[in-house]
Amino acid sequence: MSTASVSLPNWITYGLIPVLNLIVAFLISGVVVWLIGESPLGALSLLIEGALGSGEGIGFTLYYATSFIFTGLSVAVAIHAGLFNIGSEGQAYLGGLGCALVALALDRFVPWYVTMPVAVVGAGLFGAAWASIPAFLQAKRGSHIVITTIMFNYIGAALMVYLLVHVLIVPGKMAPETRTFLEGGQLPKLGGVMNLFGTKLGAAPFNVSFIIALVAAYFVWLLIWRTKLGFEMRTLGVSPTAASYAGIPYARTVMIAMLLSGALAGMMALNPVMGSSARLQVEFVGGAGFVGIAVSLMGRNHPVGIIFSAILFGILYQGGDWISFEMPNITREMILVIQGLVILFAGALEYMFRPALVRVYQQFKAK
Numbered sequence: 072m073s074t075a076s077v078s079l080p081n082w083i084t085y086g087l088i089p090v091l092n093l094i095v096a097f098l099i100s101g102v103v104v105w106l107i108g109e110s111p112l113g114a115l116s117l118l119i120e121g122a123l124g125s126g127e128g129i130g131f132t133l134y135y136a137t138s139f140i141f142t143g144l145s146v147a148v149a150i151h152a153g154l155f156n157i158g159s160e161g162q163a164y165l166g167g168l169g170c171a172l173v174a175l176a177l178d179r180f181v182p183w184y185v186t187m188p189v190a191v192v193g194a195g196l197f198g199a200a201w202a203s204i205p206a207f208l209q210a211k212r213g214s215h216i217v218i219t220t221i222m223f224n225y226i227g228a229a230l231m232v233y234l235l236v237h238v239l240i241v242p243g244k245m246a247p248e249t250r251t252f253l254e255g256g257q258l259p260k261l262g263g264v265m266n267l268f269g270t271k272l273g274a275a276p277f278n279v280s281f282i283i284a285l286v287a288a289y290f291v292w293l294l295i296w297r298t299k300l301g302f303e304m305r306t307l308g309v310s311p312t313a314a315s316y317a318g319i320p321y322a323r324t325v326m327i328a329m330l331l332s333g334a335l336a337g338m339m340a341l342n343p344v345m346g347s348s349a350r351l352q353v354e355f356v357g358g359a360g361f362v363g364i365a366v367s368l369m370g371r372n373h374p375v376g377i378i379f380s381a382i383l384f385g386i387l388y389q390g391g392d393w394i395s396f397e398m399p400n401i402t403r404e405m406i407l408v409i410q411g412l413v414i415l416f417a418g419a420l421e422y423m424f425r426p427a428l429v430r431v432y433q434q435f436k437a438k
Contacts, residue, residue: 257345
């Protein structure tokens with residue numbers, strides 16, 4: 072019997088296998104570091120020190136993780152419905168436009184806690200609207216969702232450049248960006264949280280959007296595993312034929328799943344636009360939409376796993392910057408290689424150890 076059909080306990084599937092994959096990824100990364108003449112243990116020490124060794128480092132780590140939680144949830148919602156949404160990058164761009172327009176309109180008149188919920192809705196609506204076109208093409212015309220969402224990433228980026236250069240730019244300035252939001256359009260930093268642990272946030276832009284991300288993760292869990300719609304999405308993702316026999320409407324389910332996925336990707340923009348730079352800039356997404364794919368796969372498309380996976384990638388991003396600063400031989404490109412190895416083993420090769428673990432588990436259970 073194939074090992075793929077053997078059921079393993081959750082602690083193996085969601086705990087042991089990802090940990091083994093991560094260990095192998097770091098071992099191979101250590102070999103790469105050693106080959107260029109640096110100490111693997113020294114590099115690992117710098118990685119941990121840069122990401123977790125100070126309040127400021129932790130703040131930057133959680134700031135990156137916040138964006139990855141949103142985009143990871145975006146990818147996961149679509150995957151549960153059998154859809155591979157690679158358009159979170161473009162949907163986050165349009166989400167940035169949505170929340171920026173809200174901040175520009177309200178920051179003079181109301182405090183941030185009034186602007187924030189409207190901005191969440193604006194970012195979600197703009198992200199969902201951008202996802203609705205590929206969703207319609209998939210549901211009604213059979214166009215493959217992977218192809219259309221990739222194309223819409225580039226269209227979204229081009230649209231953002233046009234708007235910032237010709238429409239939203241501050242008159243008299245060269246930089247393609249909006250004006251800086253007033254205090255009513257900025258999400259406050261979570262320095263008080265760091266103070267509770269006896270450390271300081273420093274210059275890190277860790278902000279309230281992290282709490283919004285955790286709330287979004289909870290609601291995604293409720294949706295997928297505690298609602299009729301979530302059951303329909305998971306049924307469609309496992310077997311479209313079974314979903315059809317059960318009377319689950321294909322087009323409606325695809326549209327809803329992609330709209331929710333796009334909304335979550337759009338909400339990612341709250342973190343860099345209103346929480347960090349306090350203005351809309353070109354390239355503010357910074358690849359977070361693509362990282363969300365790896366975060367979702369490594370987190371097994373479960374909100375709890377996505378949170379931990381996002382924090383891991385936040386550690387790699389912040390710690391990687393620290394390594395490249397302290398060890399000049401390890402360039403930013405080398406850090407990308409390490410991140411790529413983590414993605415390779417945690418995503419593409421996630422079941423490399425499964426056959427051996429199945430045999431060991433069956434022998435242990437037989438005894």
